[in-house]
Amino acid sequence: xxxxxxxxxxxxxxxxxxRRLFQxxxxxxxxLATSILVLFALGIVLFLSFRTNDGSLLGxxxxxxxxxxxxxxxxxxxxxxxSLAIAGFVTFATVVTAYPVAYYLAxxxxxxxxxxxxxxxxxxxxxxxxxVFAWKVVLAYxxxxxxxxxxxxxTSEPILAFLxxxxxxxxxxxxxxxxxxxxxxxxxLENVPRSLIEAxxxxxxxxxxxxxxxxxxxxxxxxxxxALVVFVPTVGDYVTPALVGGPSxxxxxxxxxxxxxxxxxxPFGAALAVIVMLVILALVVGxxxxxxxxxxxx
Amino acid sequence: xxxxxxSSKNATWLKGYILIYVLFLYLPIAIIPIFSxxxxxxxxxxxxxxxxxxxxxxxxxxxxxxxFETSLIVGFSAALLATTIGMTIAYMEISAGDRVSRAISALxxxxxxxxxxxxxxxxxxxxxxxxxxxxxxxxxxxxTLVALPTAVVIMRSRFLSLPRSYSEVAMDLGxxxxxxxxxxxxxxxxxxxxxxxxxxxxxxxxxxxxxxxxSGSEPTLPLYVWGQLRFPKSLPSVMALGSVxxxxxxxxxxxxxxxxxxxxxxxxxxxxxx
Numbered sequence: 001x002x003x004x005x006x007x008x009x010x011x012x013x014x015x016x017x018x019r020r021l022f023q024x025x026x027x028x029x030x031x032l033a034t035s036i037l038v039l040f041a042l043g044i045v046l047f048l049s050f051r052t053n054d055g056s057l058l059g060x061x062x063x064x065x066x067x068x069x070x071x072x073x074x075x076x077x078x079x080x081x082x083s084l085a086i087a088g089f090v091t092f093a094t095v096v097t098a099y100p101v102a103y104y105l106a107x108x109x110x111x112x113x114x115x116x117x118x119x120x121x122x123x124x125x126x127x128x129x130x131x132v133f134a135w136k137v138v139l140a141y142x143x144x145x146x147x148x149x150x151x152x153x154x155t156s157e158p159i160l161a162f163l164x165x166x167x168x169x170x171x172x173x174x175x176x177x178x179x180x181x182x183x184x185x186x187x188x189l190e191n192v193p194r195s196l197i198e199a200x201x202x203x204x205x206x207x208x209x210x211x212x213x214x215x216x217x218x219x220x221x222x223x224x225x226x227a228l229v230v231f232v233p234t235v236g237d238y239v240t241p242a243l244v245g246g247p248s249x250x251x252x253x254x255x256x257x258x259x260x261x262x263x264x265x266x267p268f269g270a271a272l273a274v275i276v277m278l279v280i281l282a283l284v285v286g287x288x289x290x291x292x293x294x295x296x297x298x
Numbered sequence: 299x300x301x302x303x304x305s306s307k308n309a310t311w312l313k314g315y316i317l318i319y320v321l322f323l324y325l326p327i328a329i330i331p332i333f334s335x336x337x338x339x340x341x342x343x344x345x346x347x348x349x350x351x352x353x354x355x356x357x358x359x360x361x362x363x364x365x366f367e368t369s370l371i372v373g374f375s376a377a378l379l380a381t382t383i384g385m386t387i388a389y390m391e392i393s394a395g396d397r398v399s400r401a402i403s404a405l406x407x408x409x410x411x412x413x414x415x416x417x418x419x420x421x422x423x424x425x426x427x428x429x430x431x432x433x434x435x436x437x438x439x440x441x442t443l444v445a446l447p448t449a450v451v452i453m454r455s456r457f458l459s460l461p462r463s464y465s466e467v468a469m470d471l472g473x474x475x476x477x478x479x480x481x482x483x484x485x486x487x488x489x490x491x492x493x494x495x496x497x498x499x500x501x502x503x504x505x506x507x508x509x510x511x512x513s514g515s516e517p518t519l520p521l522y523v524w525g526q527l528r529f530p531k532s533l534p535s536v537m538a539l540g541s542v543x544x545x546x547x548x549x550x551x552x553x554x555x556x557x558x559x560x561x562x563x564x565x566x567x568x569x570x571x572x
Contacts, residue, residue: 037439125547126504127540175323257510276413
């Protein structure tokens with residue numbers, strides 16, 4: 001909306017000043033919010049992760065101990081690896097199950113597309129805490145699933161093994177982030193040129209071939225994007241392991257929370273947070289790289 | 299012929315799959331309203347009987363009412379901030395398009411890539427540094443940050459769909475940038491603004507983990523629910539409360555969607571034709 005090139009009459013100085021004022025006023029809120037709430041806040045976490053814990057807000061002195069501790073104690077390695085594994089499982093399950101839904105939306109939904117899209121994304125706008133709570137009720141020892149199995153005679157005794165397992169965490173998280181995966185894949189599939197598919201059909205390609213050679217490769221950036229937006233919130237999740245996971249599925253989010261709560265070691269918690277952010281950063285860079293090299297060739 | 303026959307057969311399979319998928323999405327959530335009317339502490343089949351007792355227990359609960367009030371205040375403030383900031387960021391990115399505006403927009407969408415726990419601790423350190431400490435204001439700041447990506451994305455797609463010529467014409471006719479923005483851009487973007495506000499409010503209203511770190515003595519509604527989960531006896535009341543919260547979320551999200559759709563196609567100028 002800059003003054004177009006065709007206007008050749010010179011801009012008066014007052015108007016130019018007003019224009020600068022407008023642009024400054026419009027840029028200020030965003031600049032302020034992002035620099036304080038995003039840049040400074042993340043910077044302070046990074047800073048704190050290199051400080052000793054002396055009970056003060058910004059720590060006592062510089063140190064690498066926080067990071068060395070996470071490496072030396074196998075407990076932290078276990079928890080970090082478990083978080084990655086659970087988030088990896090959830091991401092894989094979510095993306096694979098969401099793909100057909102996105103595919104249907106893009107190619108077959110017809111005039112019901114808008115409605116179906118709304119139906120599959122609506123749960124995302126409901127309380128995450130309540131959705132996890134619902135799973136706790138479903139999976140509990142004398143809960144919904146066991147009571148259904150008992151009354152239908154499929155089992156004679158309640159099955160203990162539902163709640164407080166990593167599997168419960170995976171199912172609950174996959175349910176919670178389903179909508180996250182559908183949207184990016186759907187957008188990518190929408191961009192598949194229909195002419196390409198028609199050309200392949202005319203040349204006698206079978207549907208499976210068309211899917212494998214055209215649709216899947218072109219939609220890969222969407223799949224990567226979906227994987228990323230599912231992986232990020234799951235890897236640092238706190239609520240689900242706490243409600244349905246039990247002690248055998250403690251994740252890094254719970255560890256970080258504990259450092260800011262009971263353990264009261266903020267610098268160490270900050271270091272754990274930095275490690276999670278580094279993992280996410282590596283993934284983002286990896287996805288960007290993959291996009292560039294194996295991404296859409298249209 | 300054979301290709302299209304195969305594809306229609308595939309579509310039938312897909313339809314069945316979509317049905318199962320939607321059931322998987324909705325059945326666990328449906329558990330909450332179903333058992334909120336069940337006359338038993340235990341949430342298990344078969345249902346014991348119909349009761350409104352759990353809803354009645356919500357009526358005179360002082361702590362619950364305070365938490366609800368906190369959630370409303372925090373939600374409105376965060377939605378107002380996120381929408382205003384998100385709108386200016388998106389407008390500058392689309393209209394000016396310089397490197398700084400694009401960088402600000404990218405930063406504003408960055409919180410999507412930060413797990414909630416980390417947003418929570420980062421802001422906890424920040425508000426303590428600022429001498430503010432955990433408080434309602436702290437939660438407002440946190441929720442503004444969490445809702446900002448949604449606001450920017452919604453406003454961006456709206457500004458992108460507006461024909462540039464409208465504001466160019468206005469400015470060629472001598473309107474100042476501010477006038478153009480206020481008289482042309484804002485009215486055209488009004489549905490997106492409303493939709494962004496509602497979805498930001500919803501994000502805040504349902505948000506748990508950031509508020510978990512930033513709340514002082516005044517819990518929000520999700521924090522109240524979290525506190526109640528420790529007591530098996532209060533689970534039926536949580537189901538009743540949960541049903542009300544779910545209903546509110548569904549109503550607000552649906553309204554936001556309807557407003558957004560109505561507005562998405564409207565590109566007529568807001569001037570009357572008489």
